Amino acid sequence: MKFLLAALNAKYIHSNPGIYSLKAYAERQMERDPSDAFGKQEISVELGEYTINNQMGDILKDIYLRKPDMVGFSCYIWNISWVMELVRDLPLVLPEVEIWLGGPEVSYDAADVLQREPGVTGIMMGEGEETFLEVLKLYADGRRDFSSIDGVACRNEKGETVIRPLKKAMDMSAIPFPYEDLDDFEHKIVYYESSRGCPFSCSYCLSSLDKSVRFRSMELVKRELDFFLERRVPQVKFVDRTFNCSKKHTMEIWRHITEHDNGVTNFHFEISADLLDEEELELMAGMRPGLIQLEIGVQSTNPDTICEIRRKTDLNRLKSVVERIHGFGNIHCHLDLIAGLPYEGYESFRNSFNEVYEMKPDQLQLGFLKVLKGSFMAENAKAYGLVYSAKQPYEVLGTKWLDYGSLLKLKGVEEMVEVYENSGQFTVTMKELVKEYKTPFDLFSDLAEYYESHTLTGASHSRMARYEILDGFVAEHIPGKAAVYRRLMVYDLYLRENLKSRPDFAEDQTPFKDQVREFFAEEAVKHRYLSGGYEGFEARQLIKMAHLEVFAGKTAVLFDYRKRDPLSYNAAAYVIEDFFH
Template structure:
């Protein structure tokens, strides 16, 4: 029997942990089972032709909010080509309305609900004649031979330590993000999240975890992304893993964790403080700072404690922090969301993700949609269009703000300019709102702008909004530009080069013969040194507090900050002395 487990990912760099786990668990049928991974950006004909070459007897798709429409269309077309192929679906996007899925997709035989490892194995046993009926398999909804849809009971959750490790052959995951789980379920009941449906929180055996982490470390995998919903909900478990990573750090691998920052205790913070810059990064879901909203969505969060912790981690200077907000939650109107935005912005996260509520099937939020006046899209990702507190027009304005935050804040390319520019406005939220309005007024949305063009646009926006400080902000933008970009064709907004040719020649000739700043280059000729570095002269202390003062900075692009990718920067004096 030829079995295909198919994943349609959102991006090429993503991998699908679920299909690999299913195949590994059904080890008696590994030789018959093949995994195929695609993306939603591929032409459907390309996938159909690929599947035609495979000619599977049993074809299973993993379904999520980002790929359900795509998978449904594939299912309809595939049965025209392979009428005899048996089609099954699984994943969170079909688990909670399996009867509706089978009603609208007559091409599909059944749906695997919830955890799929044991279910998939028993399905293969059935199709190999080792089980008599589908009725005896828990965790499925299926279509009988006479067309009747039958729904079996949900399967009990499994021991997570029984799930095989799927990464022995890393060649299968070349140029892909590695996803890894050490727990399933969540102790919290957030109304918008499906993890709260799985109330049985369980953990993978720590001895297994350490062995598997060591494999990633030995192989020097670039990044491992933990998919545990709240990694630090069990302190002993989290500390053991972080202590192991600290003691066995290979200097290369980065580990991503989703945590509740307000739960981090002093011992965990002390462990983080001793980690190599870039060893771990933290994703922290704030969602809202409105206490009424937090209560309404049944979330547990102490924002005061969260603020203290994230600020403390920021001072450590070694850990990337990604903070999330959700627009469209109950009790949160436009003004309230603006306050939540300002509260989180004040914490100075490395990234601020402004997302929009997804009303997921099977969630508490969906059950209370009428009560909250939730209007949302019928098709995935079921994104909110309006609530009792937020109109569609306001959501549209928040979409503009989201794009401005992504382009200007999350890119990290304008950090010093934004730190000063935000002081010219009533609040950070009002600044990004004004920037979004500027884009709309000038027809700048829905265009592909180069990175340099973004500097030019921001420069024009500043000239319109702030009078009398043109040179102040021009130099800040130039500083931000050269911190990130080794540009040799100077953009228009930057003006003429600030350092004259005679000064540059003298400096680099001296560095070639007796290096004082660029020692890591060894005996490198001055021409090559100039290509790999840049010198800029400012009229302000751009790297400090912007006081008027002639400042000469050397940017070395061979050395980068692992957290923000900024070039190594040194102050130099007029005669080449160290002026730091």
């Protein structure tokens, strides 16, 4: 018999650690106890990873050709619509197949799902490793009544819906390391779990339902981190909900990756910044630039909102810590905000945005509240006047404090932040442009209105087109400084890459052609600026490898593409003081 565990990921670069963990746990137990539990019928477990961007017909075809006896789908808010399409089509082409569902999107309304979907055999609720193993054992034993297994929702022999209680929290160290090799993970993010559960009670988050924080054995964790380090994995993303909720656990892992740093691997952590103490900060200060990156959920700076959503955040401490981290210059830092929370109206969110922007994050991630099944937020929706989409991902449409029209404005701000801030392509330009406005939020709001009024919203624009649009925006809003901002945009363009074609708004470089040639001819001999990999190249080759731009006819800047900032990936830039001498 074959059980296929299927995942529909949001993007190709993603993977689903859940199905890998289920497979690894089941196979370890089968190896340890092959005769008693699995003696009557041989059973195998296969994995199938797809994306929601695949054609559903292609996924259906692949599953059909694999000829599984059972299929289990991993269900989340971003893929449930596609999963249900497959759930309804699979029995038409594989009439005997039995379908199982698992994951947060079906764990909190399992009875309703079973009632709606007659093609579903059962649902594995909550943590799935032990539940999946027991389901496999029954299949191997030739039985089909799963109504005695904790963690399962199913129909009994009479066709009645049975909802069993969830299993007790697992011992994290009992779960095998899911990565035997990394051949299937080339060009993909590798996810890793060193703990489960969360000590906090954020009302919008399902992690708050599991307060039994459990940690994987540090001996296992270090061994598994070495596996990634030895193979020079580009990025390992920890999925621990609040990675630094235990200082001892945090320090051991951070010391280990610092001491065994391979110069390549980046580790991503979601943390609460206000929990960090001086010892942790001192350790972080000495890390290689790019060794770690941090995601910090601020969500709001409105004290009433913070209190209502049950977050325990010391905002003053958080700001102080983020400022310290920014000052280290070695850690890429994301700060998150959520629009649509209780007590957060448009002006309140504007204030939250401005406060977080002033913390100078490398990325400011502006998200919109998702009202998840089973969450405290969903239970209190009526009290908050909270309305949200009936379809996944159940995104907020309005609250007592924030109407739909205001949310649409914030959607425009979000897009502008992604394009002109988080992309990292307008670093110098935006740093100056924000000074023209009373607050950063007002700049992004004006940009969003400009896109809307010029029918630019919703279109797919090239990178160069985004610069041209910004040029038009500046010409309309700050006409006296159009030339200044064109130079800044050219500077930003060359920071990222040695352009093959120059933008129309760039200054003519023809008058400096001979001087540029002379500069590179001298550089090919003396290497005053271009060193470490440029030796042995002639001037004509160096001109193609680096770029020299003259701004306003008086300032020459050399862009070195072999020396890049490990955090921003921008080229090193040098002002050539004696260029005109």
